[in-house]
Amino acid sequence: QVTLTESGPALVKPTQTLTLTCTFSGFSLTTSGMCVNWIRQPPGKALEWLARIDWEDDKYYNISLRTRLTISKDTSRNQVVLTMTNMDPVDTSTYYCARTPECRANAPYYYMDVWGKGTTVTVSS
Amino acid sequence: SELTQDPAASVALGQTVSLTCQGDSLKTDYASWYQQKPGQAPVLVMYGKHNRPSGIPDRISGSISEDTASLTITGAQAEDEADYYCNSRDTSGDQVIFGGGTRLTVL
Numbered sequence A: 001q002v003t004l005t006e007s008g009p010a011l012v013k014p015t016q017t018l019t020l021t022c023t024f025s026g027f028s029l030t031t032s033g034m035c036v037n038w039i040r041q042p043p044g045k046a047l048e049w050l051a052r053i054d055w056e057d058d059k060y061y062n063i064s065l066r067t068r069l070t071i072s073k074d075t076s077r078n079q080v081v082l083t084m085t086n087m088d089p090v091d092t093s094t095y096y097c098a099r100t101p102e103c104r105a106n107a108p109y110y111y112m113d114v115w116g117k118g119t120t121v122t123v124s125s
Numbered sequence B: 001s002e003l004t005q006d007p008a009a010s011v012a013l014g015q016t017v018s019l020t021c022q023g024d025s026l027k028t029d030y031a032s033w034y035q036q037k038p039g040q041a042p043v044l045v046m047y048g049k050h051n052r053p054s055g056i057p058d059r060i061s062g063s064i065s066e067d068t069a070s071l072t073i074t075g076a077q078a079e080d081e082a083d084y085y086c087n088s089r090d091t092s093g094d095q096v097i098f099g100g101g102t103r104l105t106v107l
Helices: A063-068
Strands: A003-007 A018-025 A035-041 A048-054 A059-061 A069-074 A079-084 A093-100 A119-123 B008-011 B017-022 B032-036 B043-046 B060-065 B068-073 B082-089 B096-098 B102-106
Touching: A003 A093, A018 A035, A018 A093, A018 A119, A035 A079, A048 A069, A048 A079, A048 A093, A048 B096, A059 A063, A059 A069, A063 A069, A079 A093, B008 B017, B017 B102, B043 B060, B068 B082
Parallel strands: B008 B102
Antiparallel strands: A003 A018, A018 A079, A035 A048, A035 A093, A048 A059, A069 A079, A093 A119, B017 B068, B032 B043, B032 B082, B060 B068, B082 B096, B082 B102
16 A cells, blocks of 8 residues: 655744655655655645656756755655755645656656645744 | 646536646646545546546546646536646646646535
């Protein structure tokens, strides 16, 4: 059974750095074609993709947030970590991690088949 | 590039509704569709040309025409009331994009 679980602080202060961890089971991030993504959703708003990391340790970021984001993986611990610097109240969101089992560039689609339950982060002083 | 969805749609119980997702990226990438109910994480309901994950009822189907993908619910049930999002990669292939979502109401 594939599961992903997000963890991190529920509250951060403006200008602080947010660190979120996605702990997964039921698959390996060394499997060819595998990716893990981070996505967020502000209250009442749409989903926004943030970043992904693939089986070859290649990393891709949302262009508009690229300077603030860093994604990394620890395959021995089955974890993917996202850091976001200089947090602002507009970053208040539920943050999700999700698996993409086929993220090669020549795949005709990009889908996220299993999602974590999400973790809510509020940015406030 | 971006994906455009109608903000809201409604359907009478038992009737059929099609939700659309339009964008240039869909000329080269199939859309994927997610259902999200209040307080829950999104659930994948369709991807590729006609791929439906296990556990998704066959009253949900997908189609594509040029730059527009459609998700059709045939015989809508009360439990289909939810927000629906489409996604794909952008035309560069590096970015992943989501549509703004459609809130479906079952009357």
